[in-house]
Amino acid sequence: MALLIYSPDDPVELWRQELLARRPGLDVRIWPDLGDPADITAALVWLPPPGMLAGLPNLRAILSLAAGIDAMLRDPTLPDLPLCRMVDPSLTRSMSEFVLLQALKYHRHLDLYAAQQRRAEWRLYLTRPASTTTVGVMGLGVLGQDAASLLVRHGFNVTGWSRSPHELEGVTTYAGEAGLDPFLASLDILVCLLPLTPETENILNTALFHRLKAGACLVNVARGRHLVDQDLIDALDTGRLAHASLDVTREEPLPPDHPFWRHPRIDLTPHAASYGQPSTGADLVVENLRRLDAGEPLLHTVDRTRGY
């Protein structure tokens, strides 16, 4: 049994070390040095090129290095095997930290002060208590629930929206299409932490922006394909939205001529909100390899019919 690791972005050597520290003797191969493809029984991957996993004849499980597996599901040759998401306490914590940072940026008017600085303008905006700012989190899964709870602990008024109903301490929750309007209506800051599925693709569009209060801010930390790019530009240019923080874009890296780069009311980060850390994420990988050997169900498997 050998584990193949592939990622264009993650520290693959560090992953190997952390896995070996937990499971000495594990046969870890790092792409492209995979040896005989028939040896590979599990793959730990982020953005594998389409067709790569189909070329491993004895593969028994696909372990994602990421929480979101939408890119893998777009590969028509993806083998029909258990597919597990990354659920890692460090990834969760750093996402919540990033969401809190964005909420505080808007709550403390840092977007306005940055614009004023470019105009050499000195003007104070009074800050109200955090409880007067309503932050809504779309997606109350592993990441959305933790982010919402951190926002509550900070004192924000927090609401959340998901497919099925959830109860979360301190958070007013809404579910399904019927819950979307009441969820959106009260928000000052909308945070997208949905998985990308056929139902959620393009969900951040003109129609949705019109269901928000005028002047709300958008934080997209999920996937670029949740957002219709031109609809965001129109919403910002007409004042429907005040500002947007985008950690993810439809095309990554964002092409240099894309209007988002130079829009005065868009802040961009390069898909940097959060990622799995070998020092903590390796626990899940080793546990799933143990379960695979023992014939037990794997943890955090994706329901392919739901798409997440």
Ligand code: NDP
């Ligand atoms: P989960 O699968 O744990 O949670 C998904 C949540 O979205 C659930 O609450 C689910 O509802 C809800 N949801 C799914 N479909 C719908 C729908 N059609 N309508 C309403 N709600 C829906 O995912 P995670 O929290 O682990 O991750 C969320 C996403 O964050 C990832 O898929 C990824 O795209 C993104 N991400 C981005 C990172 C970055 O660095 N920018 C890093 C890590 C992740 P229900 O609870 O009812 O099932």
Ligand code: OXD
């Ligand atoms: C993820 C990501 O889904 O890094 O984990 O985007």
